[in-house]
Structure formats: structure tokens, C-alpha cells
Amino acid sequence: MSSKINIYLIKYAINSILRQKYKTFFIVTIFTFLVFLLTSIFFITNSIRYELDSTVDALPQIIVQKIKAGRHYDIDVDKVDEILELSGVSDAVARVWGYYYFENAGVNFSVVGIDKYENQYKNSLQSIVNKFDFEESSDEPFMVVGQGVKEVMNSSYFKEYFNFIKPDGTLKKVNIRGVFDSDTQLESNDMIVMSNETIREIFDIDETKATDIVVKVANPQEVSMVASKIKLMLPDSRIITTQDLKISYQNIFDYKSGVFLALFIVSLFTFFIIIYDKSSGLSSEEKREIGILKAIGWRVDDVLKEKFYESFIISFFSYMLGSTLTFAYVYIFQAPVLREIFVGYSQLKTTFELPFIFDLQTLFLVFFISVPVYVAATIIPSWKVATLEADEVIR
């Protein structure tokens, strides 16, 4: 078997493609659109799924809030002790945090309090505690701020310290100890971290109260059991688990995936209709061409090779074009229309970027349901014709 590629056959195939301009243009357009649609769907769903998972995983496993008159209320710090008694709970931390409105600049800072000796509930906070020694010169209150906060404060000429206005109208001077790096991966740069005592003073929160309690459960399988026990123990509380969040996200996601599935089926259906149309027979012109080729001495396998090259060039070109367009559409332009299907409703109102994931699996999947099918749909009818006698075809 001659494994050498026949250059003349390829040349002929390219010429043949160029000869039938309109037909080629039509096929490339349809094919590209199909590939584009399929890969976009998969890319967007994968990216969103990844984004959601990583966001949810970064949250504490269980958050316990006190609800009073339907609103979030400060919770008793003592409840931490009660929660710690539950089997399966490995740690519980009373968090003190809130938003501070800085009127001069018209912005909100999120202020988070930490206790340096407690186990931190987030890695980012732990790295801050490690980096900025929170106990030296603890007589002077201080804070560590995000880049954005630092800029806002600088523009108001607060370079070394910041004056918080306490609820009673007096000022609380807090020194700026440092700025987080980007590598601490804090979710937002509007964040201020300070000691629990300082934040309690600024917001006038009693020492027996906290904003909420976060609970760590060593075995993720036990989270729902622990959550239900806390609910029984503290009936006036709202329990938020990461699993709940994941499930509710997943529900929305699955529901919306249905829309994509419909799109997917429609486009596949269109594709196979075209294929069916193509494979059900060749036009008389194409038959005549094969007949002439045979008459001037082409063998059956030459004809098939030529047809293979022709169809492969068209389909592969369209495939590459389609997937390149998808990359640009999804990751550079952030999928303008299709993304709205997922993020358009209020359930997922967080703004986020679609993270770049090079999804080889999807690319292969789309390749194998498009290119070989098209190639086969071209070769099989040609083979049927090519096996006939030349005079029979031309006549």
C-alpha cells in the first residue's frame, strides 16, 4: 500500500472545492456554526460549573445566623460552646464582621475581625495572620487593608491611619499596618482585616455577641446531620451549608442546562439532516464527474482518496474555524448572549468571569461527532458510484 500522499490528488481536491464556490461556502458556514454552537455550550457550562464549585468550596461549611423578626441579628457568642459539643464538629468560630460606609468617597468597606489565636476559617485569613504579626504593639489598634481600600484612603489623605466614626459619633483611629498581596487570593479588595476588639469598638458590638458563627465539620458527609442538629438546638437560626448552596446552584444550573440541551439537539438534528441528504445520493453532475474521472483512467481508490481529501479539508477547516471562534467568543468576549441564559436570573447575581479551562475532552468529542461523520457521508455515495462502470455512469 502506498502510504505516500498524492500531491496531485490534493491539488485536484482543492481545485474541486474552489470550483464549487457556493456549495463549499454553504457547507463551511453550516459546519462552522454547528461546531461553534456545540463547543460554546460545553465551554460555558464547564467554566460556570468550575467557577461555582471553587466559589462554594472557599466558603465555610456551615454558617449559623440568628434570625429575629425575619432579619439577620447578632448571635450570642455562647452558642459556639453549644455547637462545639456536637459530635462531628471540629471547630466553630464566632465571626464579627460588617460593612463600613465611608461617606467621603461614597464606598462601602467590608470589615472583618479576627482572633489571632483562633483557627482561621479561611486560608486567606490564615496567611494574613502569618504575615502580619498581629500581636506586636497591640496597644495601638491597627488593620490590614485590600489594595482598593488603600487607594480610596490615600485619595482622602489617610495614608498612615484611618479615622472610623463610631456609632456614638466619636472617632476611632486605626493605623494601617499593611496591604494584602494579590497572592493571598482574597475575594475582594474592599476588605479590611482587624482584631476582634477593634471591630467591636467601631461597630459597638457587645463582647457576648457576634455577627454569625461558622462551623467546621471534619467529615463532609456529616455536614447535613450537624446542620440539622444545630437547627434543632437553635430554632431561631438560619443554617447555610455549602452543600445547600451547591445543591441550589446545581438545580438552577441543571434547569438551565435543559435550554442548552434543546439547542444541542436542534443543531445536531440539522447536521444529520444535511448528512442524510448528502449520503442519500449524489447529484447527476457529481456522478458524471466520477464517471469521467474513471473514464480517463482513475482507479476507484484514487476517486475515494480524492473525495476523502476534499471532505476532510472542508470539515477540518470548518471545525478549526468553529472552535477558534468559540475560544474567542467565550473567553475573550465572555460569551455575550449564551451566558445570559445562565446568569440572567436573580439566583446567580454574582458577577464573575468565565475562567479559562482548556477542555480537551469537549474538543475531541465535537471533533468526532462532526468530522468523521461528514467524511463518511461524502465517501460512501462516491464509492457506490465509483464502483459502477464508467460508461454506465456517464450514459
Add this chain to the structure above:
Amino acid sequence: MSKKIFVLLFILVSASVSVYAFTKTASSEPVLVQSGEEKHWCPVCGMNLKMFYKTNHTSKTEDAKHRQYCSIRCLVVDMKKQNIPTESVEVVDAKTEKLIPAHKAFYVVGSKVKGTMSKVSKLAFASKEDALEFIKKHQGKLVDFTTVLKLAQDSLVFDTSMIAKKKKKKIYPMGKKIFYKMCDTHINLAEYKEINELKSALKNDNLCRPLKEKQLQATALYLWEVKRLGDLGDITGKISVQKDEKCPVCGMFTYKYPKWVAQIFYEDAGEQKHYSFDGVKDLMKFYFNPKEWSNDKVTTKKDISKILVTDYYSQVAIDATKAYYVVGSDIYGPMGDELIPFIDEEDAKTFYMDHKGTKVIKFKDITPEEIYKLDE
């Protein structure tokens, strides 16, 4: 008319304030009967006596030494250790904040006020009227000292385990961090007879940089209850398995199931080696008949040097022979029905209730029949 309204308002306001204002902290300088700088703290638990002054009890030991406790719970603990005549016990009157003989006091039990080191609070009053007035505001039941003492003795085990959990999960790790950051680590713990002496030394002899009461307590508890005993109760961490380790019984990769992983250790030419399993069930199959599954290094139970399993709740490595196992629960491991291991019997019982287990067994009671029945 308006004067009347004012009076009424004033009464209402002052009444509501007093409902919420009950604290156990002494309102003036408390009476401390112990001597030395350590007199500020309870000799049993190390808690600050002033902060829990209204539940304070004092006693006089046979050798005429005065002792003061944060609560009746610590008194009961101390009574077990040494001979304390009940007549010598005195208690702080929650109303007048004066020491009164306990056997004459009226106790209010189970009010809405939180207990000190106990679920149920026990407050004492010199006069019955004060006690009844207190009950009106905070609920509770009027009892005498003998009943209270009995109550405290009965709930001691429960109260201690409740506190132990909190200490283990929260206070010891915190105390450890504080100790290594803020204190002189060359401290000789054998010098101190009781925790309040240690606390006083930490605070007054410059062994630590200035700490708040809560931090001081955490540090003292860590030193007294963990470090002094040689860090025995320290968590050993998770079982670690390599990516290529397969369970010799079922052939599955064990690293995929970190929640269930268990190990059997053996000696091979002086080296410690191990088998890893994806659950206690497979480990037990191996344990009962090592010949069938192992290479020729482990042929009998005697060749096994150590067995580790993963505690379901805390996910740390525990000694399998000391663990309690729950059978028949609705939690499945990678190989289906499992024996779920716990180091703490109470945890095992909780799990048994929560997850519909059929029984809790100890390691030595596990039989091969039981193991193979799980597969049916």
C-alpha cells in the same frame, strides 16, 4: 397624672433592666479566702473567681486550708480528691454577695441563668424571699444544699465530658498557639501543685507577656491538662497513603477514599511496612486471615504490629484496637456496608442514634461471621 406615668415608666424600665442585667461577676471587690497571688483563680479549673463570683463556693480542708471554687462542680471534683467536711462549705449569696454557710442556703436550680461549668445553674441565697424573688424573674426551682450537691455529683460526668469537648476542640489548640508565641517555653510545670499557682506564675513572674484573662486561661489549661501530661492526647493526624497503594482484599486504590482509609503495620527486616485498606471491613477480613491476602511476611495476627483506622467524625488516625465500631448504619463506605470507627464511645453512640446503626461493638468483639454478613 404625668408624674404617675413617669413613676410607672421608671418601674417598668428598672424592672426590665434587672431581668437582663444578671451577671455572675462580682459587683464590688469579691471576698477571696485563699492566700497568695493564686487566690484569684479556682484551684480545680483555673477560672477567674471574680468573673463567676456569684456561683463561688469555699471550703476548708482537714488541714485547715481554705479553698475557693468557681462553682459547685469544682467543689465536687475536689471532694473526690480530698476529704472536705460538708459543714465547712460556704457559698456566695447571689443577692448580697456575701459568704454564707452552704447547708443553710436556699439554692435555685435550673433557672434561665447559665450554669458555671455545668448545663444547669445553681445559685444560692441566704433568705428564702430573695430566692423566691429570683425564681419569679428567672424561673428555676428551690432546693437545699444536700440536693444540689447530689445533683452536681450526678451530672459531673456529663458536665465534664461537655467541657472536655470544648477544651479539646477549641481551648487547647488556642492555648498552645499562645504559649509558643507569648511565653517562656522553658517553664517547669512540675513546680506547680495546682493550676491557680501556675496561672499566677504565668501572670506575675513574667513567664508570659501580658495576656487577657481568656488567653491566660487557655494557656494555663493547655499547659496543665495537655503539656504537663506529655502531649499524650495530641491528635496524630490523618493516615497518609501513596497513590499506588491498593487494598489487598478488594484491589481498589485506597487514596481515592481518604475518609475510610485504614492501615495494618508489620515489621519486615527491621523496617516498618504497611498495607492500606479502603475501609474497616476489608481490614478485618485481612486481619482474620492474613495468609489469604498478604505476601508471606504476614501470616498470623502476631505479625501485625499496629492497626490504624480513620475516626469517622474527626477524620484522624486512631488505634483500631481501642476504637468503637458501629454496624448496620445508613452510611456506606466504598465497599458498601461498613463498620464505622470512633475513638470516643459517646461519639459512637451518637452516630448509632443518628444513622440508625444496629449495634456498637469493640474491636475484640468483632467476629469473621459478622464481617462477612455485611456483604450479604
